[in-house]
Amino acid sequence: MTTKIRLDRTHLHHLWRQMLRIRRFEARCVELYQAQKIRGFLHLYDGEEAVAVGVASALDPGRDAVVATYREHGQALAWGVPMTTLMAEMLGKVEGCCRGRGGSMHLFDRRRRFYGGNAIVGGGLPLAAGISLADKRLRPGAVTACFFGEGAVGEGVFHETMNLAELWQLPVLFVCENNLYAMGVPLADSEVETDIRRKAQAYRMPAEQVDGMDPVRVEDAVRRAAEHIRGGHGPYFIEARTYRFRAHSMFDTQAYRTRDEIEGWKRLDPIERLRAWMVANHELSDAEAASIEAAVDAELDAAVAFAEAGTPEPVDQLERFVTMDEVVQETQP
Amino acid sequence: MNEPVRMTYREACRQAIRDALHADPRTFVLGEDVGRYGGCYAVTKGLLEEFGPERIVDTPLAENGFTGLAIGAALAGLRPLLEVMTCNFSLLALDQIMNNAATLPHMSGGQFAVPLVVRMATGGGRQLAAQHSHSLEGWYAHIPGLKVAVPGTVEDARHMLAAALADPNPVLIFEHVVLYNAEAELDSGVSAVDLQHAKLRRAGRDVTLVTYGNGLPKCLAAADVLAGDGIEAEVIDLRMLRPLDMPTIVGSVQRTRRVVIVDEGWKSGSISAEIAARLAEDALYELDAPIRRVCSREVPVPYAAQLEEAALPSIDGIVAAVRSIVPRRD
Numbered sequence: 001m002t003t004k005i006r007l008d009r010t011h012l013h014h015l016w017r018q019m020l021r022i023r024r025f026e027a028r029c030v031e032l033y034q035a036q037k038i039r040g041f042l043h044l045y046d047g048e049e050a051v052a053v054g055v056a057s058a059l060d061p062g063r064d065a066v067v068a069t070y071r072e073h074g075q076a077l078a079w080g081v082p083m084t085t086l087m088a089e090m091l092g093k094v095e096g097c098c099r100g101r102g103g104s105m106h107l108f109d110r111r112r113r114f115y116g117g118n119a120i121v122g123g124g125l126p127l128a129a130g131i132s133l134a135d136k137r138l139r140p141g142a143v144t145a146c147f148f149g150e151g152a153v154g155e156g157v158f159h160e161t162m163n164l165a166e167l168w169q170l171p172v173l174f175v176c177e178n179n180l181y182a183m184g185v186p187l188a189d190s191e192v193e194t195d196i197r198r199k200a201q202a203y204r205m206p207a208e209q210v211d212g213m214d215p216v217r218v219e220d221a222v223r224r225a226a227e228h229i230r231g232g233h234g235p236y237f238i239e240a241r242t243y244r245f246r247a248h249s250m251f252d253t254q255a256y257r258t259r260d261e262i263e264g265w266k267r268l269d270p271i272e273r274l275r276a277w278m279v280a281n282h283e284l285s286d287a288e289a290a291s292i293e294a295a296v297d298a299e300l301d302a303a304v305a306f307a308e309a310g311t312p313e314p315v316d317q318l319e320r321f322v323t324m325d326e327v328v329q330e331t332q333p
Numbered sequence: 334m335n336e337p338v339r340m341t342y343r344e345a346c347r348q349a350i351r352d353a354l355h356a357d358p359r360t361f362v363l364g365e366d367v368g369r370y371g372g373c374y375a376v377t378k379g380l381l382e383e384f385g386p387e388r389i390v391d392t393p394l395a396e397n398g399f400t401g402l403a404i405g406a407a408l409a410g411l412r413p414l415l416e417v418m419t420c421n422f423s424l425l426a427l428d429q430i431m432n433n434a435a436t437l438p439h440m441s442g443g444q445f446a447v448p449l450v451v452r453m454a455t456g457g458g459r460q461l462a463a464q465h466s467h468s469l470e471g472w473y474a475h476i477p478g479l480k481v482a483v484p485g486t487v488e489d490a491r492h493m494l495a496a497a498l499a500d501p502n503p504v505l506i507f508e509h510v511v512l513y514n515a516e517a518e519l520d521s522g523v524s525a526v527d528l529q530h531a532k533l534r535r536a537g538r539d540v541t542l543v544t545y546g547n548g549l550p551k552c553l554a555a556a557d558v559l560a561g562d563g564i565e566a567e568v569i570d571l572r573m574l575r576p577l578d579m580p581t582i583v584g585s586v587q588r589t590r591r592v593v594i595v596d597e598g599w600k601s602g603s604i605s606a607e608i609a610a611r612l613a614e615d616a617l618y619e620l621d622a623p624i625r626r627v628c629s630r631e632v633p634v635p636y637a638a639q640l641e642e643a644a645l646p647s648i649d650g651i652v653a654a655v656r657s658i659v660p661r662r663d
Contacts, residue, residue: 065409099442108441115408116441120432126398127433130405130413138359138410157428160398167393321443322477324501 005058005219012274012283015057015215017292019049019271021299022074025083026246028300029073029090029104033250037308038090041119042104045074047213047245050270051177052078054218054240055145058226059173062112065135065144067128070105070119071244075147081109083303093310100313101321121182122155124148125174129165132172132235143229145173145222150239151182153199154190162203162237169234173225174200176239177212183248184256200237212240213268243268337521342484343513345491346376346452350414353498354384357412360498363390363399364416373418374454374513400426400451404434404503407449412498417453420469420507434503435478446501450494455507456547456597457645463633466641468597470507470546471604474574480504480528481574485549487517489572492526500528509547509597531578533585537565540655541585543608544595545571548646552595555651564659574604582608583616590621593654595646600628622658627651 005011026046032038045052048071056078068075076086081097089096090104098108106117115131118124128146135142152158153176165172176196180186187194200207206228210221218240225236243265247254254262278284321327340348353360362377362384368391371378381389392399396417403413417423423430434447457466474481480502484490490508497504534549535556542552549570556566567585571578586592592612596605605626612624630644 067405097442098440098444101442102440106440108437108444110441110444115405115445116437118433120428123401123428123432126401126429127405127408129398130402130407131409132405133402134406134409134411157395157397157401160393160395161401163393164395164398164402321439321441323480324438324443324446327438327443327446327501 005216005223007216009283012278013288013292015053015219016271016274016278016284017296018053018056018078019215019274020292020296021083022049022052022077023271024296024300025073025077025086028304032090032304038104040103041070042250043071043248044246045071045244047265047269048177048179048242049074050215050218051175051212051240051242052147054215055175055222056080057215058219058222059143059145063139063142065113065115065131065142066147067115067124067131067144068117068147069121069124069149070117071149072107072117072147073104076107076109076114079109079114080112081107081114083299084306087303087307088310091307091310092312093307094313095306095310122148122152122157125152125157125161126164128172129161129170132165132170133168136171141230143171143173143226145175147175147177149182150176150178150180150187150196151190152176153196154182162200162205165235166203166205169232171229172235173222173229174235174237176237177242178239179242179244181248181256183252186256196239197237205235205237207237207239209239209241212242213270213273215270215274337518339516339518340487341513342487342490342508342515343374343376345487345519346494346508347378347380349491349494350377350380351383353414353494354380354388356495357498359410360412360414361388361390362414362416363392363403365392365394365418367391367416372416374510376513377416396422396425397429401429401433403449404429404447407447408437408445413449414498415449415451417451419465420453420455421464421467423451423453423469430473430479430503430505431476435476438502439478447503448498448501449503450497450506451503452506452508454510456509456511457629457634457641458511458547460636460638460641461510462636466634468546468629470505470574471596471598473505474577474604474607478502479575482506482528483545483572483574484508485512485544485546485570485572487515488519488523489526491519492523493528493572496526496528504528507546511547515550526572528573529576529578531572531581532570533567533581534570535566535568537567537589539565539589540567540591540593540659541582541589542566542568542593542595542651542655543571543582544568545574546597548595548597551646551648552651554648555655558648558652559655562661564655566655577608577611579611579615582612583619586612586616587619590619591658592620593625593627593651593658595627595651597629597646599631600626601631603628625654625658627654
């Protein structure tokens, strides 16, 4: 069986390191935002790391594809997009993964089949269905993972895509990151049916709910889902219950939720929980933890240095890539 | 020797689709009622039987969903050919067309092309009232990243699709509903068109008529009427609303020194407004008379025949506009 997780020391450390990379990347982004080196909207992933890491660990980046939302730094890092090019994109440099044209909300990496960063809620869902339709014909066995928040289930295109994916038995994995609030509106204030699984089940799609604060549980569910999808049995739906520890964006005062609620969820911090579990089970020594943390910090320092040393795209290049005529000519043999 | 072939605009569209499906296994047709029904304007009639359900795909009524799906399929290597019943319905897919198809190439720093073709019916004249009769191609021409094709002849209907499918960018093709039954003999010497150039459809020294789509037959008819008065009108068929071939328009205006723009869109904020503005910016001193425009009246297109006719550009209206700026030659 390929679906079982091998919970050996190496893999546990991998999961922990990946979550830590995301958490510290976000912290550094806040510093750079306060220094006004990162501008625009900045949506941080703190608290939700287990979802992206669990999904990426169960799939095969580059063979499989991802469509993500505007809160996608974590997915990009977990999927293997280099931290250097991500940080350069955050700073709007030509060395960034989108040459400074996308920014925080629009990270893309063609080589790794990372199809962005989509900032229209629900806008990525039909894209993922279409990518999976192409894969069904051109790359049998590939899975497209489509991330979206629970707010997206209010959009008509969510329902259109659920129907199309199941109707045409598309190899797509829907990952609903249910962090309980669509910006400031709790699910129960906007939806009649708050059990999101049931919406997928209404389209006869297999659906399950998973603890999104635990990367092992997420990975386990995604391995099950991937086996279903790669077996040609159509799409699969996972609702990951999670929570964002920080505000929606840098402009959010969080008047809509209580300090107690936030503190309650922070006790489920996926990084701290996994660390405590590994320590209790003798899977992580203090020295190993320190070594992983030092490596993550060094990677971050290098990424920030790379980004800071990057160059702004000359303004005379502004209109490049509006059409792809030039690019396609360049890449033709 | 090839026998000259006579066909309708509808048959030309269908033959172009058939050729495309034979030429590239990555191409497939999807849309509402394209398969079993044969297309709401019968363009895809018979193709399901010929190519099967993998290549001719009936979709649910979910414009935003299936348009986004087509964009995703294009991103990942297929060559989708999407039919949207009418451009009024395309507004349900405007999010995907604008926010994804037109922006992903630029937003991704040139990593992802969206080689998607969307065909849709446009325009009035069949008493279909205000939710099936509008001309929205000018709106789409506003959007960087898209190409907007408006075949106004059977020949262009026959050949523009191949160029659109070969293009790495999203191309929208607007087929005017009144033209579907138009018939013409095809020039066997023409086997391809590009997606860059307007075309001179009739030469004349006194005035330039700039038009596209169903404006073309109206302008040609108006030119016949004017010729009876000794006024020689030049007729330019834009063929593409984005990119706009301004050099061809300006070149003609340099000869005729007068211009009338005929556009079935509403006058306010229309493609005719864009062309007039560019002429004012770049060719004002070539003009000997004010720019005139013949557009749809600013109403939702009504049902009743006489009201609809009054709402749309007419041959009489074009003739009157020309006479208002061309001195009589007697």
